[in-house]
Amino acid sequence: MFKNLASKIESWLDERFDLTPIRNLIYHKKVPVHRTSLWYYMGGVTLFLFIVQVLTGILLLMYYRPGEDSAYESVRFIVTQVKFGWLIRNVHSWSANLMIFFAFLHMFSVFFAKSYKKPRELTWVSGFILLVFSMAFGFSGYLLPWNELAFFATKVGTDIVGVLPVVGEELKIILRGGEEVTGATLSRFFGLHVAILPGIFTLFLVTHLVLIQRQGMHEPEHFKSLPEKEKKYIPFFPDFALKDALLWLIVLNVIIFLALYFPWELGLKADPFTSAPEGIRPEWYFVFMFQSLKLLPAHILFLEGELLGILFFIIAGIIWMFIPFLKLEKLPNKIDILKYFGIIVVIFIIVMTIWGYLS
């Protein structure tokens, strides 16, 4: 009966909108099978975590009240009084962190598989922009509970922006909504977190997904050189989609486990008149940059060390975003310079992050 009803709806829609492209995508899209196929799923997991973020974020919005006198209290109310509020808030926090973790994993897997090469340059660029926006989501969302740690971490984070030449101070005031981190900053970050960023993010996400569906999955070099008979594929639907679903289920279970056994502490309410508590550091995905800035000397030549560090990260980020357009031919002795560059970047991020937490 359901099958009949579904085919009736399908033909009704087909008659009006011509579903051939969608049908082609579903029934004809194939995903290559090889020893590194597992990395294909990282993007899907990131997408799933974004969906979890949207859903839990909407639920949190039902009770969250931005404002110096209400933000902390409302989050406290959510985790103590609202039925399953503790679960939704903790899932939102854990999922946010895992989303950025999987986005990094996805990006580096794409980088080392060289999937960003022609014709997928724009997929890479849109993906990198999505990662930057994800980090902006994290930065703005961190302040929303208006607790002590978030308050001072935001103060430090926005202070760093102020170091930038010419526009730094102005940018800092725009971000904070004034000279200091106050209720105005909270309102701004709230607007950014629940309206501006989701709007822009969705635009880039749709672009990213359309590009992937349009161009299909990237086949690695060794796969391309295989004889046709030895090349293995699985259909995107239902095989790949079901495998995706299987992984999503496991990830969801892990998030709930983390939310239950390792809840995110709310801590003390932010008080601008107290001194900053010990151990103030940004969220883990900013720690490698934060630690690098801390290690730089006060002055390098005629420039401030901190300013030089920030400029370095901005330029490095721009170069990383445009990597598909750089014509870096292999060196004569066949050394893959980009591969080693990528390894250095990964080691740098890991070492600096660990150093940041240990120091």
Next chain:
Amino acid sequence: MKNQIFLIWMLFFVAWYNVFVEGQNIKDKTLDEDQCFICHKEMEILPENFSESDVHMKAGLSCAGCHGGDASNDDMEIAMSTGRGFVGVPTRKEIPQFCGKCHSKIEIMRVYQPRISTDQLSQYYTSVHGMQLRKGDQNVAECVSCHTSHSIYYSNDPRSTVYALNVPNTCNNCHGDKRLMEKYGLKANELTEYSKSVHGIALLENKDIGAPACNDCHGNHGATPPGISSISHVCGTCHINNEQYFKKSSMAAAFEEMDYHGCEQCHGNHLINRPNDNMVGMGDESLCMDCHSEGDPGYEAGEEMKNYLTLLVNSYNSAEAKLKDVQNKGMNDADIILLLQEAKQNLIQSRTLIHTFDPLKIKEKTDEGFKKVNEGVKLADFEINEYYSRRNGFALATVVFLILVIALYLKLKDMAKSRKNKEA
């Protein structure tokens, strides 16, 4: 804006100039031109405890301010002549009048300290010290015994001998002298006892200057041992409720009849221990048992009061253990803490109400405490149950997830198999 900043800087400069530069000048001028100081210093006959930071010296009074004479004349004969008003060193008996010639006159004192009281001298002569001195007793304390003669500081200056933390030792200079105190029938062990008391520990060990020192109970210049009629007033200046409850109780009249010292009868004087619940009731430490015996109404009342306190203490302790369990489990403890704080407040109030010696009043207060404790326990139980139900819920969800994962895995395997068969 610029003008405001300039004005602030100017004010800051003027304040700095007055405090540091001018202040220094006054002192230097006083000492540099003071012939008493110059000669006595040269001849190395400055008083033993002479301090240039002395409060009088700082105010520009110098030696002649108290001892008379002409400080501007470098001829000793003239400067220290009676014609120039020199009075020399006062005898012990003269000292109160000697200090009092300024300290009893508000027209003089208000120049230096507008709010200072000027009744110290008259108060002193009402004290045991003052009365004895008038009788010619040369051993009793006069002004310099406590304040020193040439190292006098404000009482809120930690260098002062009469600063709260230093008062017990200052009094002990005489009151710890066993041979001297024997003449007056005193034990000379007051400081030893006081140091072990709840007040002494707070003041001397914990440096809590809010805790009472000798003068807070005995008075300063009018120091005298508090009598039967005043003892509860003395304690009541800090322990207000205790005093009020006691005064209205049936016990107050009985105490008066038996010439008992109100608070002191149960709590002692210098060696006042931190009160505990065992002081009430029938145990070995019970103070009720000093007067009451089994069968009399006081005995029963004591037993009843002790029971109410014990029950509240026990239930509070078990609630606190539950709170710790809630905290260890990482659950919400905020409301439980608040309720237990209120219950603790009720317990403290119940202990204070002991001074009414009315079991019903204590029961009323402990019942309030029980109510708070029970609410706290109820909340703690809810949080502990919630802790386990969350874990059970997770276990159940994991089973559902696992079934779905296995089902999907089998379906995928089946699909791969049928595709293989098709290809073959």
